Amino acid sequence: MFPNEHVYHRARTRSVAEGRRCVQADGSKRLLKPGSRIEFSDAALPSRCLYAQNETYLDLCNSGWERQWKAGIGTVFILFPCLLIFWGFYGFTLHPVVFDKVLLFWGASKNAATPADIWLGWLLLFPLSVGCCVLLWLWFDIMGVRTCFFTYARGRIRFNRVTRKVYLLRPRGCGGNAVFDWDRLRAIVDMDGYDLLARKNGAPGQAAYYSLILYHPPFDADDPHAKGEDAIFVGPTLLMQQEAAPLWEYIRRYMEYGPGQEGIPERVGQEHTTYCGKPSVSQYRLEQRPGVMETAYHMLSQVTCSWPAFPKEWQSDSGIGEPEDKPAQTGAVMTALVYRAQGKLSKADEIEFLQHWGTAEALQEAMSRAA
Numbered sequence: 001m002f003p004n005e006h007v008y009h010r011a012r013t014r015s016v017a018e019g020r021r022c023v024q025a026d027g028s029k030r031l032l033k034p035g036s037r038i039e040f041s042d043a044a045l046p047s048r049c050l051y052a053q054n055e056t057y058l059d060l061c062n063s064g065w066e067r068q069w070k071a072g073i074g075t076v077f078i079l080f081p082c083l084l085i086f087w088g089f090y091g092f093t094l095h096p097v098v099f100d101k102v103l104l105f106w107g108a109s110k111n112a113a114t115p116a117d118i119w120l121g122w123l124l125l126f127p128l129s130v131g132c133c134v135l136l137w138l139w140f141d142i143m144g145v146r147t148c149f150f151t152y153a154r155g156r157i158r159f160n161r162v163t164r165k166v167y168l169l170r171p172r173g174c175g176g177n178a179v180f181d182w183d184r185l186r187a188i189v190d191m192d193g194y195d196l197l198a199r200k201n202g203a204p205g206q207a208a209y210y211s212l213i214l215y216h217p218p219f220d221a222d223d224p225h226a227k228g229e230d231a232i233f234v235g236p237t238l239l240m241q242q243e244a245a246p247l248w249e250y251i252r253r254y255m256e257y258g259p260g261q262e263g264i265p266e267r268v269g270q271e272h273t274t275y276c277g278k279p280s281v282s283q284y285r286l287e288q289r290p291g292v293m294e295t296a297y298h299m300l301s302q303v304t305c306s307w308p309a310f311p312k313e314w315q316s317d318s319g320i321g322e323p324e325d326k327p328a329q330t331g332a333v334m335t336a337l338v339y340r341a342q343g344k345l346s347k348a349d350e351i352e353f354l355q356h357w358g359t360a361e362a363l364q365e366a367m368s369r370a371a
Contacts, residue, residue, distance in 0.1 A: 001062075001064035001065060001067070001068040001071065001147060001148045001154070001301075002062065002064065002144065002147035002148075002151070002152070002155060002170055002171055002174045003064055003143065003144030003145070003147055003148075004062075004063055004064065004144075004211060004233045005062070005147070005155070005170050005171075005174035005175060005233060006144035006146075006147045006173065006174050007022065007144055008022050008023055008174075008175075008231050008233075009173070009174050009175045012175075012229070012230075016224070016225070016226045016229065019226075019229065019231075020229075022231075023188060023191070023213050023215060023231045024188060024191050024192065024213075025186075025188065025213075025215045025217075025231070029188050029190055029191060030188070030189075030190065031186035031187070031188065031215060032186060032187040032188075032189065032248065033186060034182060034183055034185060034252055034255065034256070035256075036187075036252075037249070037252070038189070038245050038248065038249055041245040041246055041249050042246055042249065042263065043246060043249040043250040043252075043253050043262070043263045043264060044246035044247065044249075044250060045246075045247065045250055045268065045272045046235060046236050046238065046243060046247060046272070047236075047271055047272060048066070048236065048271075048272070048273070048274045048287050048288070049061050049235045049236045049247075049272065049274060050268055050272050050273045050274065051156065051273070051274060051276040051323050051332055051335070052273075052276065052323040052327070052330040052331045052332035052335070053254070053259065053267075053268050053331045054259070054320060054329070054330050054331040055161070055258060055259060055320075056160060056161060056162050056317070056318045056319075056320045057158050057159060057160045057161065057162075057316070057317065057318070057320070058158070058159040058161075058251065058254050058255075059156060059157075059158045059159075059276070059323060059330075059332075060156075060157045060158075060159070060234055060235055060251075061154055061155060061156065061157075061235065061236060061274060062154065062155030062156070062157065062170070062233050062234065062235075063209075063211045063233050063234075063235065063236055063237040063238075064237060065154055065236065065274075066236060066237060066288055067237060068148055068298050068301050068302070069290060069294040069295070069297040069298035069301070070297075071145045071148040071149075071301055072148070072296075072297030072298055072299075072300040072301040073293070073297040074139065074145065075139070075145060075148075075149075075300075075301075076297070076300070078135060078136070078139050079136070081132075082132035082135065082136055085125060085128045085129055085132050086129055086132065088121070088125050089121055089125040089126060089128070089129045091121075092118065092120055092121025092125055093118060093121035093122055093125070093126070096118055147171060147173070147174060148301045148305075149301060149304045149305070150304045150305065151171040151173075151305055151306075152169065152170065152171055152305060152306065152307070152308040153278050153302055153305035153306065153307050153308070154307075154308070155168070155169060155170050155233075155308070156168070156169040156308055156310070157169075157232055157234050158310065158316050159182065159251060159254065159255055160316060160318060161254070161255055161258060162318040163315075163316075163318060164181065164182045164183065164255075165179055165180065165181060165182060165316075166179070166180045166181075166182055166185065166214070166232070167179055167310060167314060167316040168180070168232055169308040169309075169310065170308075175230065177311070178230060179314065180214075180216050180230070180232070182255055184216060184217065185214045185215070185216055185232075186214070186215045186216075186217065187212065187213070187214055187215075187248045187252075188212075188213040188214075188215055188244075189212060189244040189245045189248050190241060190244070190245075191210060191211065191213060191241070191244070192241075209237045209238065209239065210237075210238040210239070210240065210241050210243065210244055211233045211234070211235070211237065211238060211244070212233070212234045212235050212238070212244040212247045212248055213231055213232065213233060213234070214231065214232040214234055215230075215231050215232075216228065216229060216230040216231070216232070217229060234247070234251070235247050250264065267331060267333075267356055267357065268331065268333065269333070270333045270334055270337060270357065273332065273333040273334040273335075274287060274334055275287065275334045275335055275338055276323040276324050276327070276332050276334075276335040277307050277324060277335065278302060278305070278306075278307050279302075279338075281295055281299060283338060284298060284299070287334070307324075309322070309324075310322070317330075323335055326349075327339055327345075327349075327353075328345065328349040328350075328352045328353035329349075329352070333357055336349075336353045336357070340353065347366070347369070347370040348370075350366050350370075351363065351366050351367060351370060354366055
């Protein structure tokens with residue numbers, strides 16, 4: 001799900017100024033440099049946002065995943081009625097011209113079409129069809145819901161301490177994949193609230209959501225086209241503005257000091273990790289704990305999507321490997337747990353994983369089976 005990226009890319013395409021206003025990089029908010037420590041803020045990770053953490057890279061998700069089911073349910077209740085109206089318009093206006101019969105929802109009429117039938121289609125169903133076209137345009141394009149279907153299942157942002165670069169995976173229609181120099185990024189941690197889909201300021205009674213935004217300024221400040229300017233939406237959807245600063249501090253300290261220092265744990269707990277791949281129904285329920293209908297509508301969206309993988313030529317893993325291939329070695333805790341439950345971990349990998357994240361009893365049992 002990429003509604004934030006979609007809205008920003010649309011704004012950035014219209015004008016440089018509008019793109020900056022969209023992420024409040026127009027001077028209205030502080031832009032924090034990687035060396036800027038936020039006073040009175042601890043480093044902390046939100047739950048279910050981390051694919052993997054190790055000595056080389058930190059792999060994080062983008063926002064929106066936990067609310068993707070809303071796009072599924074909204075699409076069902078918008079798309080199906082619109083399709084019925086389109087079918088009715090065709091059946092009462094165009095079909096009679098060719099076949100001289102009205103095409104009803106359950107089949108063609110037995111009697112020939114009358115002028116009254118055709119006028120009914122044009123006077124009633126045509127305006128409704130135009131309205132449906134506008135509604136679908138607003139839902140899928142303006143509100144960005146089309147980024148939930150037939151695209152990447154989730155976004156991935158990788159912070160690499162070895163290369164000092166940030167690698168971003170996102171759909172082409174949202175700006176495409178990109179690589180940034182870590183030292184050129186600027187953090188926006190006090191952004192005003194906005195609706196995740198409509199991108200509006202939170203009104204009374206309307207939920208407001210937040211996100212950590214990393215802004216990449218243009219390569220040349222005097223360039224009217226602002227080449228190189230971009231924005232990254234990092235981590236899960238945040239319910240409070242104050243949650244963005246601890247996440248930024250975590251990323252900043254990881255990049256500057258590494259795991260095991262300055263409050264950055266050497267190994268993260270499973271409660272902060274998320275499955276690196278398209279989850280099954282049971283895995284989705286385990287992580288998000290949704291209701292039955294929420295799960296069904298989420299899967300309706302996810303089934304059309306593919307899992308994003310970093311291009312090999314980027315060498316974004318710096319030789320350590322990908323979480324999908326080496327979950328135990330890369331610190332992809334949730335992925336390793338799923339692989340272990342499915343019997344996909346080798347004996348050696350299972351023992352290595354349990355040495356760092358398992359109980360003494362589970363480790364002893366695995367070692368006895370390997371013996």
